[in-house]
Amino acid sequence: MRGFTLTELLIAVAIVGILSAIAIPSYTNSVVKSKRRASAVCLSSFATQMERYYTTNLRYCVDANADGTCDSPDFVLPALECASAANTGRDYSYTATVTLTTYTLQATPNTTQAGRDAGCGTLTLNQTGTKAVSGTAGNTYCW
Numbered sequence: 001m002r003g004f005t006l007t008e009l010l011i012a013v014a015i016v017g018i019l020s021a022i023a024i025p026s027y028t029n030s031v032v033k034s035k036r037r038a039s040a041v042c043l044s045s046f047a048t049q050m051e052r053y054y055t056t057n058l059r060y061c062v063d064a065n066a067d068g069t070c071d072s073p074d075f076v077l078p079a080l081e082c083a084s085a086a087n088t089g090r091d092y093s094y095t096a097t098v099t100l101t102t103y104t105l106q107a108t109p110n111t112t113q114a115g116r117d118a119g120c121g122t123l124t125l126n127q128t129g130t131k132a133v134s135g136t137a138g139n140t141y142c143w
Contacts, residue, residue: 032116036123039092039107040143042082043125046094046105049078050127059100060127070098103127 004012054060061070075098081087083094091113097104107123108114114121120142121135133142 028116032113035088035091035113036109036117036120036142038082039088039109040123042080042088042092042094043105043107043123045080045082046077046096047103047125047127047129049080050096050098050103050105054127060098060103061100064100068099070100101127 050060061075063074064070075096077094077096083089083092088107090110092107092109095106095108097106104124104126109117109121117135119135119137120133122133123142124132124134131139131143133139135142
């Protein structure tokens with residue numbers, strides 16, 4: 001007779017289950033890391049734009065408030081393709097805290113990315129190039 005016995009079928013199902021148990025978390029982890037890396041690159045692009053503006057105007061925004069910070073309309077974070085919904089915009093929100101001479105850029109994970117990447121959390125980059133994370137994983141792992 002030709003065909004599979006029940007035992008052979010159960011062994012095949014068990015092997016597929018074991019491989020799935022290993023492959024799916026590994027794949028998910030790779031996706032989370034690649035999204036985090038893309039947001040870090042986007043933060044660097046924002047920093048480049050900030051430095052271009054500073055080189056031309058010798059300040060990071062048009063004018064500062066009484067407390068020294070800048071906000072709209074004196075400062076608007078540039079619209080970059082890397083932050084669009086087609087790229088990292090669904091997974092990260094980008095914000096900036098800006099004064100005339102300093103800035104701090106933040107990439108805050110949204111929804112699913114926030115839950116899967118809690119160890120890194122919010123990525124931060126400032127005008128001196130200092131990188132930081134809000135999670136416990138540390139800069140070396142997250143950046």
